[in-house]
Amino acid sequence: MSIKGTTLVHGIMGNPVAHSMSPAMHNVAFAECGLDGVYVPFPVTDVEGAMAGFLALGVRGVSVTIPHKKAVIPFVDELDPVAARIGAVNTLVNDAGRLLGYNTDWIGANRALETVMELRGKTVIVLGAGGSARAIGFGLVEAGARPVIVCRNEEQGTELGCSLDCPWYPLGDLANLQADCLVNATSVGMGDLADLSLVNQGKVGDFKVVMDIVYAPLETKLLREAKAAGCTVIDGLQMLLLQGVAQFELWTGKNAPVAQMRKVIYAHFGVN
Numbered sequence: 285m286s287i288k289g290t291t292l293v294h295g296i297m298g299n300p301v302a303h304s305m306s307p308a309m310h311n312v313a314f315a316e317c318g319l320d321g322v323y324v325p326f327p328v329t330d331v332e333g334a335m336a337g338f339l340a341l342g343v344r345g346v347s348v349t350i351p352h353k354k355a356v357i358p359f360v361d362e363l364d365p366v367a368a369r370i371g372a373v374n375t376l377v378n379d380a381g382r383l384l385g386y387n388t389d390w391i392g393a394n395r396a397l398e399t400v401m402e403l404r405g406k407t408v409i410v411l412g413a414g415g416s417a418r419a420i421g422f423g424l425v426e427a428g429a430r431p432v433i434v435c436r437n438e439e440q441g442t443e444l445g446c447s448l449d450c451p452w453y454p455l456g457d458l459a460n461l462q463a464d465c466l467v468n469a470t471s472v473g474m475g476d477l478a479d480l481s482l483v484n485q486g487k488v489g490d491f492k493v494v495m496d497i498v499y500a501p502l503e504t505k506l507l508r509e510a511k512a513a514g515c516t517v518i519d520g521l522q523m524l525l526l527q528g529v530a531q532f533e534l535w536t537g538k539n540a541p542v543a544q545m546r547k548v549i550y551a552h553f554g555v556n
Contacts (some may be wrong), residue, residue, distance in 0.1 A: 287322060293341070294323040294535060297334055297356075298349035301325040305549050306347055306528060312548045313532050316541040328352060335359040339381060345535035346376040347528075353415060360385035369447075370422045372415055375531045386534060389416065390423025392527025393497075397465065400516050401493050404428035407463040409491075411482050413440035413452075416497055417469035421448045434458050435470075455482060465493040473504035481506040489513030496520050502553045521549055 296306045302325060310323035321344070328334040331352055336359075338346060348356055353372040357363065360373065360383045367373050367387035375386040397403055406429050410417050413435040424431040425448055433452040435441045445452030453461060472482050473496060481488075483506055488494060494510035499520030507517045529540040550556070 288320065290320055292319075292321045292344040294321060294345040294347075295326045295343065296323070296347040296349060297326040297328040298352055299327055299329055301327050301349065304349070305524070305552055308548050308552070309525070309528050309545045310532060312544050313541050316544045317536070317538055319536060319538070321536070331355045332359060335383065338376065338378060339383065342378065344378050345531070346378075347531060348374045348376060357385060359383065366390065366422060366426065370419050372419060374419075374527070375534060377534055387419055388527040388530035388534070389419035389523070390426065391530040392523040392525070393420045393467070393495075394423045394427050395526040395529075396518050396522035397467075397493065397495060398427075399522070400518065401465060406430065406465060407432060408465045408467060409434055409458070409461060409463040411435065411455075411466065411468045411472075412470035413437060413444045414469070418444055418447075420467055420469050420497075421450070425450075432461065432463060434461070458482070459484065459487055463491060465495070466491040467494075468496045468498065468504075468506055471498065473498040473506055474500055479505060481509060483509075485509045485513075489515065491515055493518065495523075497523055499524060499553075502555065521553075525549060 296304050307323050314321040353374055356373050362384045364386045367385055370387050372387055373385035375388050377384040408424050408429050409432045410421050411434050421431045431448055431450045433441050433445045436455050441452040472480050488510045494515045495518035496504045496507050497520045498504050502519050510517050525546055529542055532540040
């Protein structure tokens with residue numbers, strides 16, 4: 285990689301961001317496409333200052349991650365309608381000095397699911413009611429699917445259900461629900477929760493498709509049990525990859541080199 289005066293700077297803002305795989309994914313994409321671009325981590329605590337800095341320095345594009353996806357919204361000049369409905373931005377585009385805000389999380393989730401199933405008319409249970417569940421839920425509505433929210437927190441569940449005009453059920457009701465697909469949009473399955481799943485082993489086989497947004501570990505307990513039950517499974521790196529593909533295309537206007545981007549992030553987990 286050669287950094288020059290003409291190099292267009294891109295990056296990821298959040299706190300923390302040192303662990304992010306996005307720089308490796310996007311830098312290989314710039315190189316593969318022969319583009320004069322670079323992507324770097326921006327550890328940010330001052331959101332307003334960072335947004336002004338991006339404009340002042342001519343930063344072309346920024347990924348936005350935890351905890352800033354809502355905080356950036358007051359500082360964008362134009363907000364994509366789906367991002368507005370979700371209430372979160374994960375992608376900024378500097379369009380000649382105007383900051384445009386998008387959300388590609390829902391695009392990544394939809395594209396991941398659409399590799400194995402048609403979404404229109406299908407019922408999809410979404411576990412959780414946080415930011416990821418919200419983006420996935422709105423994406424399902426955009427695709428003509430029927431989301432069903434299942435979570436522990438009644439207030440969050442009912443609010444998200446009302447926003448999506450879809451049912452909400454407490455976690456204890458999961459055993460009685462039927463759907464074509466189940467998506468875990470919680471952190472259960474990672475870190476200290478790596479040995480846990482929100483779905484009983486005897487229930488998981490009821491779903492044709494099971495997706496987990498957790499990607500560390502790559503095969504969560506949920507996915508391991510779903511695979512054993514004969515389900516089609518989608519790991520969390522698929523959503524990460526495909527939301528990144530959508531970001532790259534917003535920044536560059538070019539088709540992303542998906543195979544190369546996939547290779548670099550899966551190599552991090554020792555997968556060819």
